[in-house]
Amino acid sequence: MLSGCRRALPAALRLAVRGWAGGGGRRRVSTSWSPVGAAFDAKQQRSRLTGQSTADFVKIAHPDFAFREAAEETCRNIGTMVEKLNTNIELCQSLKQLLADKEVMDSLDPETRQVAELFMFDFEISGIHLDEEKRKRAVDLNVKILDLCNQFLIGAHLPNKIDKQILPEHIRYNFAVEGNYIQITGLHADCSDDLVREAAYKIFLYPNAEQLRCLEELLTSRNHLAQLVGYNTFAHRALQGTMARTPEKVMQFLETLSDRLFQRTLKDFEMMEGMKMKLNPQNSKLMPWDHPYYSGVLRAERYNIEPSLYCPFFSLGACMEGLNFLFNQLLGISLYAEQTEKGELWCEDVRKLAVVHENEGLLGYIYCDFYQRADKPHQDCHFTIRGGRLRKDGEYQLPVVVLMLSLPHSTKNSPTLLTPGMMENLFHEMGHAMHSMLGRTRYQHVTGTRCPTDFAEVPSILMEYFASDYRVVNQFARHFQTGQSLPKSMVSRLCESKKICAAADMQLQVFYAVLDQLYHGEHPLKRSTTEILKETQEKFYGLPYVPKTAWQLRFSHLVGYGAKYYSYLMSRAIASMVWKQCFVQNPFDRAMGERYRREMLAHGGGKEPMLMVQGMLQKSPSVEDFVDALVSDLDQDFETFFMDSE
Ligand SMILES: [Zn+2]
Helix, strand or coil, X not given: CCCCCCCCHHHHHHHHHHHHHHCCCCCCCCCCCEEXXXXXXXXXXXXCCCCCCCHXXXXXXXXXXXXXXXXXXXXXXXXXXXXXXXXXHHHHHHXXXXXXXXXXXXXXXXXXXXXXXXXXXXXXXXXXXXXXXXXXXXXXXXXXXHHHHHHHHHHHHCCEEEEHHHCCHHHHHHCEEECCEEEECXXXXXXXXXXXXXXXXXXXXXXXXXXXXXXXXXXXXXHHHHHHCCCCCHHHHHCCCCCCCCHHHHHHHHHHHHHHHHHHHHHHHHHHHHHHHHHCCCCCCCCHHHHHHHHHHHHHHHCCCCHHHHHHHXXXXXXXXXXXXXXXXXXXXXXXXECCCCCCCCCCCCEEEEEEECCCEEEEEEEXXXXXXXXXXXXXXXXXXXXXXXXXXCCEECCEEEEEEEECCCXXXXXXXXXXXXXXXXXXXXXXXXXXXXXXXXXXXXXXXXXXXXXXXXXXXHHHHHHCCHXXXXXCCECCCCCCECCHHXXXXXXXXXXXXXXXXXXXXXXXXXXXXXHCCCCCCCCCHHHHHHHHHHHHCCCCCCCCCCHHHHCCHHHHHCCCCCHHHHHHHHXXXXXXXXXXXXXXXXXXXXXXXXXXXXXXXXXXXXXXXXXXXXXXXXXXXXXXXXXXXHHCCHHHHHHHHC
């Protein structure tokens, strides 16, 4: 049991040392571990550190511009090096021979075979197995695609500007004015003025001819490359090795889900329209720019979930203690704040956690770069700094990761307090971190989160289910001043509020995912990207397409996810099944925690994702099972989950 968020130090140290001894005593024993909660709620301590991080992380998050610049250079060099290796004919030939030799292949362990196939896949896309002329075309296409991706990403975020006379005077102040022009930099989706949202939507999404050409060329080039290296479409290539495997399966999943959502989405739209009627009777037809705003209004009206009511119960230290308690119960793992050495940290407010198993000892390190600072991107993120792998000398190289959040600092009067959304994000990111910490793959290539995209979010989304369960929340949510527990009714209200308009929100994601599939499917496209958007929006979303808009030109995820935007929905479906089948009865079930570690977390990307799911659920789920899981989350009455457990 937890007694508040400041556990007695000696007990923590005893535990730590015992855990360590189990690890074989080979590693340096730290005498400086302290309880994880106290490390976060305590006043800022002064300490500094050394950078032992990878270029990718430094490039994005280092506080010093010179470091970021140098890291960018390093990233380019690494990219060039990898490209060289991926086009090395000798390497490719010997791998090909190995893959063709059945006797050798049979003698390898499954993970080694999997990694060999993944390497071959990387070779393939560079066109190395092709004759010289085709190989040259593949190289050219790869270069062209990279340029188009960068160009599309830049264009997706560029503002649109119009003559300010065109906008009614009384709404101009909502936007940046530049001389005679008004700059529209986004959708202003949360603005309470319907006219502002409408103007922003129509202007920000007004098609830009150059961006349109860029998208068309990107999609065509991707298709050419995929066909050149032997696939029907880009989607067929992108889905190799994923849980879904084929575009047909993805579409079956999305279409089934859409059918099941349809009636629920209609109801959500009716509710939103009712609210719009109430607030703006002259102009009450529900339009795409209304969805996020009116669903927010409904949520706020039905449930009093003002974040400031919740924040005092979620000090960062309390939340970290909650995670510590949960991992302890489920996996026998404790988190300890470890003192750092001079020069080890890139910013003095970063905390280093040792992840320690009760018998196995130290499993890895998590650097928590949690606080806001100038020039730090506002995105929650997990970075692999050093992957786990089996070394030649038989020792296991321990994983090291960074978790990056943008939390406010503590003040004179209070520790850092999290909104419910921030708390959920913290749990989500810790899910990624534990995936890294518990992976025990032989190779770094498939360590921890380096797994297929549609499996990667399973461990993190599963943590969101824990973060929404009263039995879990009740272990740690204490008022930072009074010590009072968060009332159960407030947790229920929060959970119920998330279901408001959740069908329509999911429907929107289905629409985006289908669009991504169609764009990366058969080419040449039968219609323009805008016509495809219009049709898909009508069929898979329901709110009308607005003439002279082209939302797809702002869909930056087409670059990074290309044909895999459905991944998040599929990961959520798996997480939901795992939660309901394995943890909802008892979220602290140690036997289930161990099974989860063994079947799902240990393999990284070294095992086929569907086999991991089967190992966990002890059956092979169908597309209908995926959809059932997602839809039942929208309907389920939260109270029934823990009614008799109080
Ligand atoms: Zn995530």
